[in-house]
Amino acid sequence: MYTPHTPRDIEEMLAVVGVASLDDLVRVPDAVAVRAPLDVVPALSEIEIAERFAGFAARTSAGGYDSFLGAGAYRHYVPPVVGALAMRGEFLTAYTPYQAEVSQGYLQAIYEWQTYVALLTGMRVANASVYDGATALAEGVIMALNATGRKAVLVSRAVHPNYRAVLRTYAGGLDVAVDELPYAADGTTDTTQLAAALADQRYAAVVVQSPNFFGAIDALPAAALAAIRSTKTLLVGVTAEALSLAALVPPAAWGVDIAVGEGQSFGNAVAYGGPHVGFIATTDEQLRRIPGRLVGRTLDKDGRTAYVLTLQAREQHIRREKATSNICTNQAHCALVATIYLAALGATGLRDVAAHNLARTAQLRDAVTAVPGYAVRFAAPVFNEFALRVPGNAADALDALRERGIVGGLDLGRFYPELADCVLMTATELTTPAEIGRLAAALAEIATDAVARS
Amino acid sequence: MAQPAGLLFSKDHEWVKLDGDVATVGITDYAQHSLGDIVYVELPRIGATLTQFGNIGVVESVKAVSDIFTPVGGDVLEINAALEGDPALVNRDPFGEGWFYKVKLADDGEKANLLSADAYDKLIAEA
């Protein structure tokens, strides 16, 4: 459908090439030639494609439900200015900016992204992006392994379960041990045994997420940081809800050496899990270990400011098997979207959005805990999500809520068997008082039904 | 550039200057020219024990990376700290100020595995 060749074009071109037909041109040995018909979706005109996909959309009914899901993917208000700029054809259809002279626009935008990530995390330098939060964590841990020469990592159980699982997948390839730190009664990481665990200096890094999977602010206390430093272990800090960086003390301030996380909250759609955008930011000492692309500012030969991909000697296309990582294509367009969002919101806008998240989450918490039988599970202060203990088990409660047109959150029992009575629920600036009211009313009904049944 | 007098060479384009049992190591003019503008040199740690021809560091230019294979073995006594702030020293003065590190030669017999200036000239002429 997108090939412009007329029969005459083809005839003339074949003549120049000196071949009689297209079939002759593309002939392959019989042993590997396609014989049977292929079973691919049928060819449709564009209007028919639009109809077909409208059908898919209609069969995706989650949009008709109130939703309190977060857990690593957050719905936020995206001003139309973001799409208007990001979907410009030059940005959308550009190649990787290896030819700097014709890619100054993109290179500068990525330089600005790197700056935003550094400013938000408080770290010295950030890269041009990685795939998502989970792979950012895996790459950050690899940096720590290379920096220390150690072959194990200690990860808090309050880190996003999918992130921990991806870390295990990557660690399996490298024969690296992944051990876990438990969480404490208040929902933060339990650091009471940390000094003992670090004493033999076998861990390259300690990994902590803040706000953590339960929504709790989980920056490490000074004593924990001291134990980490004194054993020459590195601290990897994870951020899954990037908006929290606008409100909370940043990773650099609580001692993080390698800050990793997920930037989806900045202007990128939830989109059933992707594409999102991972970030990695670090100190000057670790700069050369950072994976992926880096944009630097320099001059052209006539003295103009110019941007260019730099320190490429670390990357796969030069270093091959000794590269810092195999990463090539990253998530540049999603990083661009995030940069435009951050530029449009500004510090003032971001702080306001963050404050609204906190406010709505407080309203949600108050409304649902006012219903008898429901209580907040963890005492630690949160950003925009928290674990709610429900009567009975979370899976049943969520089913009952779904019958009432509500996706109440995530069943924590799915990842933490001991929390099978807890739902992780999230509120953002898009959560309305009416939605909160409907949820509270539904929870009350469900609790009554549960009592009536028992 | 003709090879300076008094040096031995490896086939990986490093030079060695011996002063008793202290060996100073760097890369040759041919090597710096091939690599282009040097942007970073990763050197071994002071006190590290090197084995002759082991891969002990890296020289990075804008477009290429080259492993450093030490021409002699021994303990690292000193490294050229000036290279961190000014890696261009390697391009400007590869046999002098652009030196990389010094080792205490562990085995004098290792000299036999190195090339004379003439032999090195022949090597690069055939490259």
Place this chain on the structure above:
Amino acid sequence: MLAPETPPIFETGQPGRANRYVPPAPPLSEFLPAAAVRHELPLPDNSELDVIRHFTRLSQKTFGIDTNFYPLGSCTMKYNPRINDALANLPALRDLHPFAPDELAQGALAIMWELERSLASLFGMAAFSLNPAAGAHAELTALLIAKAYFKKKGDARRTTVIVPDTAHGTNPASAAMVGYNVVSLKSDARGRVSLEAIQAAAGPDTAVCMMTNPNTLGLFEDQIHEIAAAVHAAGGLMYYDGANANALMGNSRPGDMGFDLMHLNLHKTFSIPHGGGGAGAGPVGVAAHLVPFLPVPVVRADDVDEASGRWPSDGRTFALDFDRPDSIGPMRSFWSNYAHMVRALAYCYANGAEGLTRVSQLAVLNANYIRASIRDLIDIPYDEINRHEFVASAQSIKRETGVRAFDIGKALLDRGYHAPTVYFPLLVPECIMIEPTETESKETLDGFIAALREILIAARENPQSVIDAPVNTAVSRVDETRAARRPDLRWEPEKG
């Protein structure tokens, strides 16, 4: 057009110049303990107009397929259809949460399933995972699958990956991330992987042989069937790097060639926009014996009623299947770069099997047309019918005039073309790799050929003019040495 300098966005902001996207909010300290509150957030406040001008100007200093022809070998810079973006932006799909219950995501899952089934047939594999975010990510996934497969068999000797010297840099880098040693094979005089070399290299320590077909010289590996047999005889697995898949759709399938594992780059072959360097998508395909090891989750179709619609997804029920005991585990936070699955399926629907077959045929025609039209002015090391790309060498031009492949690329920028790929594969000195793709018209190719011919003639008659290029772009040649020696990787207030 020399564009004016655009200062970094941090220099135009002023506190209080904020836009009003949300109502004013109470202070953070109302909701958080004092010790947790961040006090300084040094980000600029810019008016929306300044944001619009800033990024619009940046876009004007950026080449894209929408503005310029990219003859970039190995990248498949084909047209990115707009309908794909519109469909990816349907609110039901755009706003769907990955943890939404399967019952509420049936349409979204059907899209993934239809794409996976289409890819499986098109490339001759038993199943695909849509998990990986990019080609390199997919390679890593495939090597982890291989590692798990041999571990389950109890075969601990498999520690080596065989890679031709023409391979993409991600191949050995991915192998290193899985703890494999890399053995590089010299290509033969015909530019192919030689069967004898494979037979010599493959042995009980061989885990995987990673190849692409056609190879990075654009040449069809005609002995691929025998090569696969040799690797299998040694107990190893064959991996197909799908970067060049645009060359052979509907004509030949990696599964039939004997490949056990493969990946695709949807941002190459399936028209997903490159977006300046991502996001991509890299589905991994496997033969039947490797299906249990695929990353989680996999989209499972349950047979419900008899299929009643135009394609088998109608009438079926779908679920995300996490219950796979032999899986290598997840490779990413969630399930796929989903918006790109929507785009890729739409692209499949726009073409069907016949259309995709024609895509590959015309990609091959376009590449050969360019080769045949410039071979009198530049060396073509393997001057035979190539596939969707071919390589030229500027080595003799460099010897005669001093003009290098690099300079020829820069001179093309001046004439409004993106440079081809240069210095890859490493096998060919002063290499120039050209891949036009099938979406370019004969007029566009003729314009490119004329520009390139002009440059090649200028290289001999006025070499300095080529060495000085580009002069018509937003900036001239960039001081990369300075950028690497004095890294300036972020804006800072003092620097400005």
